[in-house]
Amino acid sequence: MKKNLFILGMMACSMTMLGQSKDDSTDKGYYLKLGGSYFLQTAATEFPVVSGSLPNTDVYAANGTTLLSRETNHGSFGEGFRTGITGGYRFNARIGVEVGVNYFKSSSKTMVETTNRLIAAGPVFVTGNAIGTISAFDVAPAVVLFLGEANGFEPYTKVGVIVPVHGDLEIETTRKYTTPVGVVDAFTVEKVLPNPTVGFMAVVGTTYKLGKKISVYGELEYRNFTVHGKSKETKSYTENGVDQLNSTTSFRDGSYAENHVNYVEKIDSNSNSKVTNSAGFDRSKSADDISSYVGISGLGLTLGLKYTL
Structure with missing residues (x-):
């Protein structure tokens, strides 16, 4: 898919450059764009553990x-809102470059949901869910191919890359523990930090002149990239509203390993893992776990203003 979109972009570049007929010198210069976007998810995948x-x-x-029923939760964190500012430079009538700086906030996605599961003798039942949300700042350099102006409209296309520079996946987990002595409402907030990654984007859009220097613009953008976890930290944990983050008497053991995780490609007998090295597991250090991937693929519509400097 990425390869095909790139080839189409290069074909558009060749066609528009061959069709160039007006004086390029009148089109050179810098411009700024300010816009907001809404994206729908694409390429849904199964959520991680x-x-x-x-x-x-x-x-x-x-x-x-x-077990009465089971359904796999899947989706993409590509759905959500984005705002951004973009600086561009136009070399001539047909080609330019842009660099966008954007902030994206995904829609919330239910990753895990459990109803009335027996987890311990007593008996103790648990009902709850885990909901994830991604927020991120990214830098997006791109090559722009202008297709020619007619009646105030100037369509264009662009291809580029997306480089996240800061962000996290926040997971809020709500659990209701029903015990013989009462009900405990537990609430956990965890943040997963990502490893560096690069994504791809392809855009078709148009501007419409309102004045000599002011235009409105609209863009339809497809983007595709995945991120995988680097580390996870439990930011807060409460039971019935009381802080139990480091407690050893709650439904969590409160150890450093419980609150901190390092994600790796493989766990074995040398890892700090309860699964593969239970005898050597050190609760005073970060636990090791297998890194998971989440998708941030989406198709979005952007509307905004363009000012030519």
């Missing part, structure tokens, strides 16, 4: 052990 819980929606019977 959340703190040991598979990305499923599970419903159990009253006994807490009989």
Whole structure:
């Protein structure tokens, strides 16, 4: 898909450059664009495991052990709102470059959901869900191919890359523990930091002149990239509104390993993992876990203003 879009962009570049007929010197110069976008998700994938819980929606019977239904949770964090400012330079009538700086906030996605599961003798039942949201700043350099102006409209296309410079996946987990002595409402906030990554974007758009230097513009943008976790930290954990982040008497053990995770490609007998090295697991250090991937693919519409300097 990426290769095909790149080839189409290069073909458009060749065609428009061959069709160039007016004086390029009148089109040179800098411009600024300010806009807002809304994206719909594309290329939905299965969500990663959340703190040991598979990305499923599970419903159990009253006994807490009989599974009545299971559904896999999947999607993309590409759905959401974006705002940004873009600086551009036009070399001539047909070609230019842009660099955008954007802030993106995804829509919330349910990653795990459980109803009435028996987790311990007593008995103790748990019902709850884990909801994820991505926020990120990115830099997006691109090559712009202008297709010619007619009646105030000037369509264009551009291809480029997306480089996230800061951001995280925030997971809010709500659990209701039903015990013989009462109900405990637990709430956890975890933040996953990503490894560096690069994405791809392809855009078709048009401007419409309102004045000599002011235009409005609209763009339809497809973007595709994935990120994988570098580390995770539990930022807060409460039970019935009381801080239990470091408590050893709550439903979590409160250790450093419980609150900090390093993501790696592989865990084995040398890893600080309860799964592969239970005998050597050190609760005073960050736990090791396998890195998961999430998608931020989307198709979006951007509207904004363009000012030619």
